[in-house]
Amino acid sequence: MQKQLISLIRYGSILLLGFFLIFLFNQLYQFSALFHRLHPFAGYGILAAGSVAVALFAYRFHRLWQPPSLPPLPDTERAPGYGDYSAALARSLPVHPDHPDHSNRNDSARWVKTNLKLLEVDALRQVKQIATKNFFIGAFAQNTSYGTTTSMLNNLKLVWRIYKIHHRNYHIRGYMDLCRFTYESLPLSDFSKEELPSHIKPVIQSAFSNTLASLLPGGNLLTPFFMNLFLAGATNTYLTCLSGIISLRYNQAMTAEDQAEIIAQSKFEASFLLKEIVRECNPVLSVTVSKAVKNAGVDSLDSVQAASEKGNFAQDIVTHLAHSLKSILRENVSVEKGA
Secondary structure, three states, X not given: OHHHHHHHHHHHHHHHHHHHHHHHHHHHHHHHHHXXXXXHHHHHHHHHHXXXXXXXXXXXXXXXHOOOOOOOOOOOOOOOOHHHHHHHHHHHOOOOOOOOOOOOOOOOHHHHHHXXXXXXXXXXXXXXXXXXXXXXXXXXXXXXXXXXXXXHHHHHHHHHHHHHHOOOOOOHHHHHHHHHHHHHHOOOOOOOOOOHHHHHHHHHHHHHOOOOHHHOOOOXXXXXXXXXXXXXXXXXXXXXXXXXXXXXXXHHOOOHHHHHOHHHHHHHHHHHHXXXXXXXXXXXXXXXXXXXXXXXXXXXXHOOOOOOOOOOHHHHHHHHHHHHHHHHHHHHHHHHHHO
């Protein structure tokens, strides 16, 4: 079914392109006919210039669309084509400014591996930066169209940045192939219940490895509310880390063995990076939520009206409790601000 759908899309694209070219050249012919009335050579000149412009646009679009072909990916480092592949990869990679042999580009596998390690540091920095943003987006905008759309755009931006880091020249098809590989490698892209525990495990571990209740000045009553925010943010962060690291490992693979281990290695690295991000974001989230809840509690207690002279006994008790709680919350807020 999937192959038939892809074939249908390709056939439809070719058909639409054919109709577009017919329409374009028909309009160009009619436009050149206007100048042909003034002078025959003027009409031919306009027609030739228009044809050359269309051909030049098609050539430039093809160069932007189609990346240069690389030799077949070798199975191992001892395979016969490993040297040719590393040489072609060296020509396509940008040279990192901190490379020891920055001014002396060569095709050796050692030079390529050193350059890839330096590029990996820059790519991981981008992964952590965007994954941290998606943590707070997932926590505060969970289950909303804004949160889903923003997280998806951030993931596409992350894949694009990793693609730019690993390529001297940018090509549309190369970026689309990277996006497709990354999406197909993510959980639930092709649903399999056997793989879910391995992806849920790091999120749960990062949740219960931190004493959340001790980070909440408001007490344990806020823990369920905070846990809901935290799990949503941690899940969003894990998927972002996984997307970025899968894209990174795909660009850094030099053998078929490396490419076969992308999923397993990406899970491990995404879990490790998730714990690091949670360790930094968890206190910020807990303090922000605690202060917001306390301020909201003070505002809510301010709406409790004072008891009238003819009020009953129950109303007097409610008013007294409201003022007492309001005083306690305001003292806690002032203490935190002073700290």
